[in-house]
Amino acid sequence: MQDAVLAMLAKEPSHGYGLRARLRQSLGPLGESMNPGQIYVTLARLEKAGLVVSERADGLPERPDRKIYALTPAGQQRVAAWLAEVGWPKPDLAEFHLKLVAASAARLADPVELVGAQRRELLRRLREAQHAILAEAAESKAVLLLEGVVLRLQADLRWLEACEQAWSRGADAFDRAWGEGEAGAQGGAKARGGAAAWDGVEGRFKAGGGRGDDRVEGV
């Protein structure tokens, strides 16, 4: 956020409220959730760090939102560095993955159920983003941002689908691998126990599908 605000000042010095308006315009509906005060907090931090300077606009009462902010040379360097940077936010999948593994191993919860719940949640988010896109004018730049959100959600949903398939079909294998990794020679016994536990999963399918006596194996 700090970098983005700095970069917006690179064009010309600006009021806090002007910056906020430009941010909101770029973010589209996603910007609406932004805290109105957040921009001033950010600007104050930047000023403290010596990256921006502020001066009061002439002839106006002294109010924080009437200050005009401008970049310092250090601020300009920081903007250049930011633009050159190729870092990318890392998706945090490990946490969810470990959640499934742990839930399965300790038999705390059915991993397939967890995946399902997560999937429903992501679908709802996707739905919101999607509706936001459809509500936006086609030429709005915010559509691109929303499109990015949608594509990431789609990627996550596909991963969840893979998770679901792996956990519902290959539960034994997963469990065995886990058991062997943990206790070596005792793995065989554990696997048998695991297989018994997974009847519970089948049971869930039976409940969900109504009937399920002759399920067709393999797809």
Next chain:
Amino acid sequence: MLLLAVTVATATLAMGLSLRGASDALYVQTRAATAGPDVVALSGDTGRAVTSALTGLADDPEVVAHHGPYQIVYADLTTRGSATSPVVVHGFDERPAAINRPLLTSGRWIRPGGTVLERGFATELGVKVGDRVTIEGRAYPVLGIAVTAATSIYPWAAQIGPGGGPSNYTGLAWMTRADARELAAAHDLPVTTAIDLKLKDPGATEAFREAHRFPAPRVNLHSWQFNAEQDARILRNSEPILIVGSWLLAFLAITGVAALATGRALEQTRRAGLLKAVGATPALIATVLLTEYLTLALAGEALGLAIARLAMPALASPTASRIGDLGGPGTGTVIATTVLALVVAVLSALRPTLRALRTATVTALSAAAHQPRRRPWLTALSALLPTPLLLGLRLTARHPGRAVLQAGSIATTVFAIATLLALFAEPVRGYGLNGSPALPNLRDAHDRRLLLAVTALLIVLALVNAITFTWTMAIEARTNVAIARALGATPGQVTAGLSAAQLLPAVPGAALGVLLHLGLRWLLTAGNAADAPVPWLLGAALATVLATAALTALPARLAARRPVARTLSAEAT
């Protein structure tokens, strides 16, 4: 399909082409077997002058042997089945002569009071050895059946009419000289005197005839070449029937096979693309694609020639007046049929091959059907029609080329049927007494049988074509049919649509066939031949169209009932 079509067409063409040669071959063989004379001198006049004139011929230095003179009596012959026919009775010696020695095919040679009948005549009368025939009121036992090369085949045995005038359809019988003389005298019958001559040079008959021109008495000199030519007269119509028939059959073969080929074009285009992708040159691809058709066509040709050879004896010799075997088809015939087979193969394969070659490799591999052309006026017109016709018209519009082929196929069929009808509508002059139909007119009967056979073949081929057309169309249109079904077209509507798509070209095709027939008859006969009654023609055209509709309904129905979901899913992947 290609095999069948080429077989039929080449067989017909081969028979047509070798017909004349076959007739000649049979005459030559009969001539050799019966010591046929090189020249027969005949005179319808009577008196001593005639006899001396004829015997005088035998003294010519060119003549190496002779037989006769002998008497030819014009009489009427009645069988026990009471068929009556004019007959000429040749008065012969009881001992066979050096020349003109009729070859007995059954029974024995003449004795006093008995007669021997010429085989073509006997066959036509249905008379066998041991039967009795009545000649001018007197019964004679039939002692034998024989063939001769001295006269033309039945029914042209008379050579010249009574008194040297024109002759009727006449059969031939032999009796002893005495019996013949007695027959003529008892009933005061017209008599011709004849002598058979053998020349030093059998080829010089024309020169011999030139050298002997009699102002009086009138003597006709008939060469063996003349007889041979006269023999072929019975085949006068057979030849054009067969040759034109083979053209028509070849045309049908091409249309049918072309339809089949376009149906397979997609697959072929893909194959060509595959070949291209692995680096085959266009020439190689064309060879590969053509080879398949050529192989089939040549196999069909061989089969056709074999059939022609088997059918030839019956065709070339409708009467039983000649003996002998026919060899295989001549070189000329083989060349002609090969050309026909090649033309059929190339024409059938040309379009798909060219298209396969022209399509870019990548397009071919991802092969979608060719870019359809659009005919806005047709679509606009079809929007006004009931649904089945609408579907039909749109399917027809999809393949205008095929519609033309289909129309051509129907036109050909109707044309052949119309010709057949016209021939059957013509009054027939039978071979019996005064044109009595008690004895059928062999030539007409032969023509009719032949035309019937050719027409039947044409009809079969046309039917096969109609089914092929519908089936190819149904296969090509299967996506569109499935779409229409998914959009709510009933199977009935789709069936009707596919059938209508066949009928649309069939109707103008039938009309064209009738017009072609009428036009041709008007041109050829200037209106003096009997025309088939118009209702017959219209009926034939209508029947053809209806038969097409009925035939196409079956594949169309099968196509319409194909499961929609599967077709659409198959297309999607």
Next chain:
Amino acid sequence: MSESSAVIQVRGLVKEHGQGESRVRAVDEVDLEVPQGEMLAVMGPSGCGKSTLLHLLGGLERPTRGEVWVAGRRIDGLSERALARLRRRSVGFVFQAFHLVEELSAAENVELPALLAGGSPRQARRRAGVLLERVGLAARARHLPSQLSGGQRQRVAIARALVNEPLVVLADEPTGNLDSAASLEVLRIFEELRAAGQTLVIVTHDERVAAGADRLISMRDGMFVDDTRLAGATPRGLGDLLNLDG
């Protein structure tokens, strides 16, 4: 859900393909009710039987067992002819491969079902014009399908599905052959239809299409394994989608 408001009802539906050993259950004892005005998405891996389900609902295939009711009428025993009539009146199909008639222009494709249903050509043409306008292709009415992009073709197909004002539109992977921009065009139209109260059943494995639905059924091995209402859940606010903290 009262019986009368359900456009589609399915009870104990079974569809088996093949014979003997190779017999496969594509749809296995499924119960379903689609109320009027609902947009239902069915998701699942390929081969899970979702397309077969759609074909069964539209009468393109016949069930091995079970009942299918469309608009209060049982259709699993109807003749082909009656099914055809049902399709032309009550059902509109949209396919993954578009399945437009290549010989006909966009407008003519849209008209076709209306003509098949016995509508007057003039009326059909007018209705086609209105629908093409609605999917944003009025200017392309005279183009052949081959002259249109994938997204445009699919929009023509949607217009065609709508021409007889069907009770329900059945769509089979409508975005399966489209890139994301073209998918969006199609999604926009589906959203408009949903807002207008059109009943829609969409089989898909495109999460975006599924997310646009009111209700999502997940299918696996011919059975429903999940049935989620997506519509009406408390919105969390879009801010939740991004990390905008400073």
